[in-house]
Amino acid sequence: MEETIPGTGTPHIPQQRGTSPLEAAVRYAEERHWDVFPGTWLEAVDGVQRCSCGEPTCAVPGAHPACEDWATRATGSATVARRMWQQRPTASVLLPTGRTFDAIEVPETAGFLALARMERMELSLGPVTLAPDRRMRFFVLPGAAVKVPGLVRRLGWSPRSLDLTALGEGAYVAAPPTRFGTRGAVQWVCRPTPANRWLPDVEELVPPLAYACGRDR
Template sequence: MSAVGEDMDIMLGTRRRTRAALWQAVAEFAEERGWPVAQGAHLVRDGRGIHCSCGRRTCAAPGMHPADPRWSERATASPAAVRYLWSQWPDSTVVVPTGRVFDAISVPRGAGARALVRLERMGTPLGPVLATPTGRLAFLVAPGAAAELPHLLYQMGWDDADLDLRCHGTGDYVFAPPSPMGMLGPVEWIRPPASGTSTLPEARLLLGTLAYTCHRQESPTGRGLWLAS
């Protein structure tokens, strides 16, 4: 077999495994958890090279955005609808709207990893945590966190701090594992969802620790301490 043929077999094998993993995840989200999902764009490889499935030559985020501009209203948790959609477009990534069954607090990966250790040591109830190939961790929390965030930060004394902390709520979304994000790699679970249904933590239980570790990472003295620890 030629080198080109071997490369093609590897590529096709990888695509099949990615599809199978995406289908399994979509089925779990819709059928077992009742999470609404929408399809995301993906990369297409053809004679023209690699480009985004949206078809825009000037796509600003190839393979890293919802496939449908009306993704929010068309997101569904219907197992039948989900099976149909992914049977038609099997390489689609998985977009989960936030603000419905959960919100997501996103922080830099280093700060998130440090916070995760602290929260586990304190015995703080935690929900799922995912990692993106863009270098962030997202902590899934009970819905409503995005609306409460400014007030919570004010109460905790972090309202005037320049923190790299974002909260995704109504009108926003996250990519769910194992969705590939363009050429960067897949989204992964750091803490996967527990089997069965489970209650997500309130944002206030995590926010103080997340804000503290973000602040330490971003401060001139804290950055050195962070890297040494």
């Protein structure tokens, strides 16, 4: 668990040193055995940072798949990842879910509330990201996406009533140092370490996450 801001229980996100997309992608494949694939990138157009997809109103500029067959292009080979990013060094770093991990996505405020509660419960966490879209993603064991609706109902909530989403097969998450246009970069709230190589079961995290989302409505 990351250090917290004294007196608040809110995790403190340390200043994270700059890492190139190539370095990050290779490390994720080599050290974590995560599949990776390059997404879109940012281009300067008339002095303005635009998404390489060419859509002026792109919702996540520089942080989404660049082609429809992204799932088949994803690789767990550090050598192949290096070659991919050498061709496009500024491409975003995207990780497909439903393979080595799933992700539970919640709003930022609910995520920090849940993290404080998890710390008090002494729960073990996997990696957790915070993106400029103010969404937090908790990495859990694969298979979580099919379990979450039932787990939420058992806690007395309707899945539709909570802003809690499970990302599994066919989805992806953006990983640091991917940037969302001018809004900033994805950060690790709980960074990948040898201590969290073994991911938690979704059953452990859904109760505090659902509680936090219910409080955050």
